[in-house]
Amino acid sequence: MRSLVIFFKNNKALSGFIILLIFVIIAIFAPFISPYSPTSKSFLPLQPPSRAHLLGTDATGQDIFSQVIWGTRLSLSVGMLTGAITTLIAISIGLISGYFGGAVDNILMLITNAILVIPGLPLMIVIASYFPIRGTSVIILVISLTGWAWGARVLRSQVLSLKEREFVLSSKMLGESPFHIIFVDILPNMLGIIFANFFGATVSAVLSEAGLEFLGLGDVNAISWGTILFWAQNNMALYLGAWQWIFIPGLCISLLGVSFALMNFGVDEIVNPKLRSRG
Amino acid sequence: MQYVFKRALLLIFTIWIALTINFLLPRAMPGNPAQVMIAKYRGRIRPEAIEALEIAFGVDSDRTVFQQYIDYLKRMVTGDFGISVTFYPANVSEVLSQSIFWTIGLLGVTTIISFLLGIRLGIWSGWRRDSPLSTTTIFIALFLNSTPYFWVALIAVYVFGLQLGWFPLSGAYASGVTGWRFIGSVLYHAILPALTIIITATGGWILTMRNNMLSVLQEDYISFAKAKGLPEKVIISEYAARNAILPSFTGFAMALGFIVGGSLITETVFNYPGVGYMLYQSVLNIDYPLMQALFLFIMITVLVANFIADLTYSLLDPRIRTGGGV
Numbered sequence: 311m312r313s314l315v316i317f318f319k320n321n322k323a324l325s326g327f328i329i330l331l332i333f334v335i336i337a338i339f340a341p342f343i344s345p346y347s348p349t350s351k352s353f354l355p356l357q358p359p360s361r362a363h364l365l366g367t368d369a370t371g372q373d374i375f376s377q378v379i380w381g382t383r384l385s386l387s388v389g390m391l392t393g394a395i396t397t398l399i400a401i402s403i404g405l406i407s408g409y410f411g412g413a414v415d416n417i418l419m420l421i422t423n424a425i426l427v428i429p430g431l432p433l434m435i436v437i438a439s440y441f442p443i444r445g446t447s448v449i450i451l452v453i454s455l456t457g458w459a460w461g462a463r464v465l466r467s468q469v470l471s472l473k474e475r476e477f478v479l480s481s482k483m484l485g486e487s488p489f490h491i492i493f494v495d496i497l498p499n500m501l502g503i504i505f506a507n508f509f510g511a512t513v514s515a516v517l518s519e520a521g522l523e524f525l526g527l528g529d530v531n532a533i534s535w536g537t538i539l540f541w542a543q544n545n546m547a548l549y550l551g552a553w554q555w556i557f558i559p560g561l562c563i564s565l566l567g568v569s570f571a572l573m574n575f576g577v578d579e580i581v582n583p584k585l586r587s588r589g
Numbered sequence: 590m591q592y593v594f595k596r597a598l599l600l601i602f603t604i605w606i607a608l609t610i611n612f613l614l615p616r617a618m619p620g621n622p623a624q625v626m627i628a629k630y631r632g633r634i635r636p637e638a639i640e641a642l643e644i645a646f647g648v649d650s651d652r653t654v655f656q657q658y659i660d661y662l663k664r665m666v667t668g669d670f671g672i673s674v675t676f677y678p679a680n681v682s683e684v685l686s687q688s689i690f691w692t693i694g695l696l697g698v699t700t701i702i703s704f705l706l707g708i709r710l711g712i713w714s715g716w717r718r719d720s721p722l723s724t725t726t727i728f729i730a731l732f733l734n735s736t737p738y739f740w741v742a743l744i745a746v747y748v749f750g751l752q753l754g755w756f757p758l759s760g761a762y763a764s765g766v767t768g769w770r771f772i773g774s775v776l777y778h779a780i781l782p783a784l785t786i787i788i789t790a791t792g793g794w795i796l797t798m799r800n801n802m803l804s805v806l807q808e809d810y811i812s813f814a815k816a817k818g819l820p821e822k823v824i825i826s827e828y829a830a831r832n833a834i835l836p837s838f839t840g841f842a843m844a845l846g847f848i849v850g851g852s853l854i855t856e857t858v859f860n861y862p863g864v865g866y867m868l869y870q871s872v873l874n875i876d877y878p879l880m881q882a883l884f885l886f887i888m889i890t891v892l893v894a895n896f897i898a899d900l901t902y903s904l905l906d907p908r909i910r911t912g913g914g915v
Contacts, residue, residue: 423599424606427842427895431850432868432887433610436880439872440615440622460843513735514847520737521854525869539740543858548747556747560740567735575731578800584807585800 323576329569344376369545384534393512395454400461408469426459509574607888670882692863699786707794715802733792738851742858759860801833838902
């Protein structure tokens with residue numbers, strides 16, 4: 311409870327949380343907020359923004375505003391789910407590696423360091439293009455499988471330092487099982503850094519998702535911000551002067567990223583007192 | 590020296606991992622993806638070429654995976670990447686060597702500029718942490734760091750290319766020019782893609798450098814330097830920034846990964862004929878030999894860049910060289 315209070319007292323974390331909350335509300339109430347069905351093609355194509363169509367219509371006569379509203383659902387859920395899976399992998403690797411040490415640690419860290427230096431997006435593009443199917447689940451899988459390395463390294467070094475603290479050592483003396491020590495003694499003390507990791511992983515998940523979808527490697531028939539941009543680019547939106555078709559979905563991606571980055575920043579300031587402002 | 594040796598070993602190891610990933614990926618996928626490619630191109634390219642593809646991807650082969658792997662390693666080491674089905678009858682190596690030039694030029698220059706720019710701005714905003722201008726910079730950096738490169742690229746195309754008409758919209762050079770005019774045209778075409786990458790990439794460097802500065806500024810030796818009455822400039826450059834810059838090198842691998850990924854998509858927006866654009870073409874056309882070679886090239890470039898960053902790090906931080914501390 312106390313850590314939540316500290317979290318919300320931090321200006322950056324609070325503003326990030328508010329932006330996220332707005333997107334969550336938009337996602338949940340999408341059917342009530344969006345004026346039309348996002349898949350209805352019953353309008354005149356390529357209309358400029360007007361009162362009837364706040365963001366105009368696209369090349370096939372769909373209402374762009376409704377698409378952006380509905381797109382929030384997929385973009386937000388894929389981003390957060392991927393961030394969560396990535397963090398879970400990072401926690402598992404980091405805990406096992408840091409706690410058990412020795413050969414296990416050496417092998418895991420060798421793999422981690424190798425994955426860390428392989429550039430993520432090209433790897434994702436290649437894996438996604440080998441896959442026999444295109445789809446949202448492939449995107450989630452590909453991003454989580456390639457994005458955990460940095461987190462694993464950070465969490466491992468945290469485990470290494472916690473492992474030597476008195477309360478962990480005394481647990482060991484008392485003969486507690488490794489399971490108990492890891493989940494009761496060590497893990498709760500890493501919550502701050504785990505959340506920071508989740509926020510950071512979600513930022514890159516949101517960006518990677520958008521990039522893959524923009525390249526057409528996602529499910530191009532699903533409605534998300536990335537696929538809206540894919541269709542906009544394929545229909546030469548900019549050459550047709552439909553700048554809002556590109557500008558608004560991209561801005562949404564950035565703002566969602568910013569919201570998690572702000573929370574990440576906030577947690578960093580809480581965990582590391584040196585970063586706190588002196589005001 | 591031992592450090593350099595260790596790093597070199599790690600480099601060789603990771604290059605081997607990269608080679609192996611490249612070999613295993615198509616074979617580990619459900620339903621052999623190479624079969625789809627071969628079915629698509631059968632009849633469109635010469636039978637010998639189809640046969641070469643079948644051998645390269647282990648389709649209908651009676652050879653064991655291990656034999657295929659050895660053959661594959663031999664071909665990679667000798668630079669024999671096969672033919673590109675997209676640019677048939679061109680070799681993959683030809684396509685690769687033409688696109689490498691553009692990407693190395695664009696990516697190399699922009700990475701260095703954004704690194705230096707980000708470091709400077711980070712130092713400054715860490716030192717003046719409470720000034721409104723510094724806070725604004727941090728928010729802009731935060732925004733840029735969460736922004737897709739391709740979106741910035743699209744906006745740049747719209748504003749500076751289409752609306753203002755200052756810069757060309759796509760390509761890397763104007764056709765039919767030679768000599769100095771060609772070089773001028775190359776630079777002119779590179780401005781928008783370069784600006785896109787620099788603007789977006791600088792955000793991340795600013796954020797890490799600022800945080801490093803804030804940590805270092807809390808150290809006792811900074812207070813001591815202030816108490817001694819040293820000039821601000823000396824404290825910043827000789828005391829604070831020198832130490833604050835070190836962690837930027839340890840995070841270099843991940844940061845570079847993001848920049849590479851971002852600039853590859855940026856190339857597709859500008860139809861800039863580099864590695865990223867070709868990778869996209871190879872994905873669109875299910876051209877696996879080309880895709881494999883490009884991916885391998887990207888990985889090795891990043892690995893070597895990281896190796897160089899590690900060596901620079903060891904030059905800057907004597908603790909690394911001697912093996913003590915960190």
